[in-house]
Amino acid sequence: MDRRSALLWMENVSKSFPGVQALEAVSLYVNAGEVLGLIGQNGAGKSTLMKILSGVYTIDSGEIYYNGESLHIHDPHHAQELGISIIYQELNLMPNLSVMENIFIGREPGPPFVVSRSRLEQQTRAILDRMHMNLHPTALVRSLSVAEQQMVEIAKAISRDVRVLIMDEPTSALSETEVETLFELIGELKRSGVAIIFISHRLEEVLHICDRVTVLRDGKNAGDVMVTDVTREDLIRMMVGRSLDQFFHRDEHLDIEQTTADIVLEVRNISRRGTVINPDAVVLDNVSFTLRRGEILGLAGLVGAGRTELVRAIFGADRRNSGQILIEGKEADIRSPSDAIRLGIGLVPEDRKGQGLILGLAVRINMTLAHLDSLTRVGFVQLGAEQRLVNEYIERFEIRTPGMEQRVINLSGGNQQKVVIAKWLMLGPKILIMDEPTRGIDVGAKSEIYELMHQLATNGISIIMISSEFPELIAMCDRILCLAEGRMTGEVSRHEATLETLMHYCTLRKQVVSNVEGELSL
Numbered sequence: 001m002d003r004r005s006a007l008l009w010m011e012n013v014s015k016s017f018p019g020v021q022a023l024e025a026v027s028l029y030v031n032a033g034e035v036l037g038l039i040g041q042n043g044a045g046k047s048t049l050m051k052i053l054s055g056v057y058t059i060d061s062g063e064i065y066y067n068g069e070s071l072h073i074h075d076p077h078h079a080q081e082l083g084i085s086i087i088y089q090e091l092n093l094m095p096n097l098s099v100m101e102n103i104f105i106g107r108e109p110g111p112p113f114v115v116s117r118s119r120l121e122q123q124t125r126a127i128l129d130r131m132h133m134n135l136h137p138t139a140l141v142r143s144l145s146v147a148e149q150q151m152v153e154i155a156k157a158i159s160r161d162v163r164v165l166i167m168d169e170p171t172s173a174l175s176e177t178e179v180e181t182l183f184e185l186i187g188e189l190k191r192s193g194v195a196i197i198f199i200s201h202r203l204e205e206v207l208h209i210c211d212r213v214t215v216l217r218d219g220k221n222a223g224d225v226m227v228t229d230v231t232r233e234d235l236i237r238m239m240v241g242r243s244l245d246q247f248f249h250r251d252e253h254l255d256i257e258q259t260t261a262d263i264v265l266e267v268r269n270i271s272r273r274g275t276v277i278n279p280d281a282v283v284l285d286n287v288s289f290t291l292r293r294g295e296i297l298g299l300a301g302l303v304g305a306g307r308t309e310l311v312r313a314i315f316g317a318d319r320r321n322s323g324q325i326l327i328e329g330k331e332a333d334i335r336s337p338s339d340a341i342r343l344g345i346g347l348v349p350e351d352r353k354g355q356g357l358i359l360g361l362a363v364r365i366n367m368t369l370a371h372l373d374s375l376t377r378v379g380f381v382q383l384g385a386e387q388r389l390v391n392e393y394i395e396r397f398e399i400r401t402p403g404m405e406q407r408v409i410n411l412s413g414g415n416q417q418k419v420v421i422a423k424w425l426m427l428g429p430k431i432l433i434m435d436e437p438t439r440g441i442d443v444g445a446k447s448e449i450y451e452l453m454h455q456l457a458t459n460g461i462s463i464i465m466i467s468s469e470f471p472e473l474i475a476m477c478d479r480i481l482c483l484a485e486g487r488m489t490g491e492v493s494r495h496e497a498t499l500e501t502l503m504h505y506c507t508l509r510k511q512v513v514s515n516v517e518g519e520l521s522l
Helices: 046-053 076-081 099-103 117-130 146-159 176-193 202-207 232-240 309-317 335-344 352-356 363-375 383-398 415-427 443-458 472-475 498-507
Strands: 007-016 020-030 034-038 061-065 069-071 085-086 164-169 195-199 212-217 220-226 263-273 281-290 296-300 323-329 345-348 431-435 464-465 480-485 485-491
Touching: 007 046, 020 034, 020 046, 020 195, 034 046, 034 202, 046 164, 046 195, 076 085, 085 117, 085 146, 099 146, 117 212, 164 323, 164 443, 176 195, 176 202, 202 232, 212 232, 212 415, 220 232, 232 443, 281 309, 281 464, 281 485, 296 309, 296 472, 296 498, 309 335, 309 345, 309 431, 309 464, 335 345, 345 415, 352 415, 352 472, 363 383, 363 415, 383 415, 415 431, 415 443, 443 464, 472 498, 480 498, 485 498
Parallel strands: 020 220, 034 195, 034 212, 085 164, 164 195, 296 464, 296 480, 345 431, 431 464
Antiparallel strands: 007 020, 007 061, 061 069, 212 220, 263 281, 263 323, 480 485
16 A cells, blocks of 8 residues: 555554564554554554654654655654544543543633633533533543543544544443443544544454454564454464464363362352442342362453452452351451451452552562562561562563563563462462453463463362453353342353353342352242
């Protein structure tokens, strides 16, 4: 294709950092009114390429053409002036300001040093109406849902007459309904001539919303294809160099229906009432189940089903109004996470960046933070022992990092997740709760996490796995428990589990009664 006919063309772009060749002769183009999917494993170079386009990084070599003319982007402000905007996965909004203040921050209408709030509200309404968004311009951003905040980010880009809009994992925190709303908006932007670069690990969404897909692997181009010409399996093969049947693989190691394996965790009739918004809301309603040694037990449910609330109650992070927790047959008094840790329970949280890691600190510190008591002698951390332990886990988990002193913020999502898991395994848990362990990481890193979970279960560690991806639960778990509206609605063995069965139980609105063995009857 002739670069002069594309709205944007990046040609043979290379970028290196100390010890790392991030991009090597990568090319990408996007046309006006086109949705381009940009995919690849974590560390493939997607973020680096987009940071070059948005003015965060400068290129070492290569060319950028915009409207057929050679372009050098000086900084993010310059990129925005050109109509190139990026919406990051971590939204860049000020929660204590209003919608209209966030959209026009630094560009408020009015005479010098005076803001015309009436004009500000009027212009904001015009943009929101164009987006068919029922938001009030004066509403505080902190009062909005994640999806609504994302719409504010898009409105901010539209207010700058955006011509190229980069969306980095825009659906990672959205419900199905919110995703549909977002896709409708993307369709409208496309029809108005905006070029959209859509970055996502959710390949089904890429195939659904994009016109064409550019694939990166190890900082190089691995393919550029029309979505009508490829399948999900084809995209995975281009991303990782191997086929789909090598993922979601787990050997049989525990037959739940015939085993007499020890029960390591028993949850009896846990209930919880009340949220910040509604003190009378039912969060958990008499939930009971068991977990056996070496078992991977799945928790399935739709948004708001109570999965995360359940494991937080077990871990002592949230209070419970009633119910019992038994560890190896003995009632456990778990009132805080420290109680749970002492009893051999670990929790890999859903939000690894906000709750599982201290992003600005080194890999070494993040790994050993919960293990310092065992590494301390007479008030001092034994650095030699700490470094040996960290190196052992880096090698064991194949964590890709230049060294243990690398700040964890610079690692890919998959490697960050391995650091979180390593932190808990250093404590030698009997039970490991993993809340969305593969969210936001690519298929290659997912495969490594799956293999690690399989090894842990084989070694006798019991795992509770929460996932919004039903195929993942079906492939990985020995049993799957389904929740809806805070209630347990079904239990399915891995041999019986299908997408239809899980969806059936997860959409039930009928209360079920469970006995203490966790066997359910409708």
